[in-house]
Amino acid sequence: MLISIVFDSGYGHTAKQAEAVAAGARRVAGTEVTLIPVADGELPWDTLAASDAIVFGSPTYNGTISARLKKFMEDSTRPAWVPQAWRNKVAAGFTNSGAMHGDKLNSLITMALFAAQQGMVWVGLDLFPGKTPEDKNRVGGWLGAMAQSDDASPEVTPPASDLDTAAHLGQRVAEIARQLRAGQAA
Template identity: 40%
Template sequence: MPLLAIVYFSITGTTEKLAHAVARGADGIADVALCRITGDDIVSGRFQNESLFETIDHASAVAFGSPTYMGGAAAQFKAFADASSDRWSQQRWTNKIAGGFTTGACASGDQLHTLTYFSILAAQHGMLWCGLDIPGGEDPGGRNRLGSQLGLATHLIDDDLPPSDLSTAEYLGRRLAKMASRNC
């Protein structure tokens, strides 16, 4: 069975809820490794968690997740991405399937920029990007309600994630796992 590594940073727990929903979607199709970036992983401004990197090295697919802060990925996620340059120089993640998810404070809170950042990070590593194939605003179940084809973008309504966004996260996990299965 392929391995899906879900690499994410979460400060309030919202992005973590999305990460767990992505994992539920992949259940039974791929093994899943939840790889949470924590403050302890960052020493003197540099991400240092070799075990997390080794998990990604062994994965067939990777989902990147971060809240959108000030129009981009959180600094803690960026520290991880910057430290991945050692893997980049060796192209150790080439041909892995990649996708992304993010949440922001507003419906149009520049989450697309975070997803674009993730896709560029994946491209630099030679990864193959997997977006959503659910037309925004057209799904009977309300999935992909913000209409981002690049990946899952969401925001809180009444201080909680809507069920449709969690369903979209599960769908993204299932899609990544299925693509990884084909790529093995």
């Protein structure tokens, strides 16, 4: 089973979150994960078409996703949307910003709407909001994993609880993709 994580990261904080999503997905036996940073150039459209799930990630800048992730979405029209290459694939999303809220929900809504237009099946977060800074889902997201990073190096921020939330999302995506795959085989 293949899960691709398509993401943008301006300063390394969202990349750290992407790595946590990948680590969580790898907890599910038989799961292979491909990290696809959109800033790295040519995109592997064939890999994305072969994926069982695609998880989208972006920093939240000015209340929405980054320009590079938006460009990826626009560039997907011919290779993915027109042939409906991602139809019925599992999708999910994660985002990070400097502010505790920072309008991260708008970024996740943008990703979910994009997935819906692709005919994908969106997976949200099944965690109640945390009550302490050490709890998973401390930011209180339902649509996807949200993280908050201080103005510091990605080696120290986002905090472990936000990375644990991202890993939980990755594992959940892999488990649901496996269930859907087993249902197709039956």
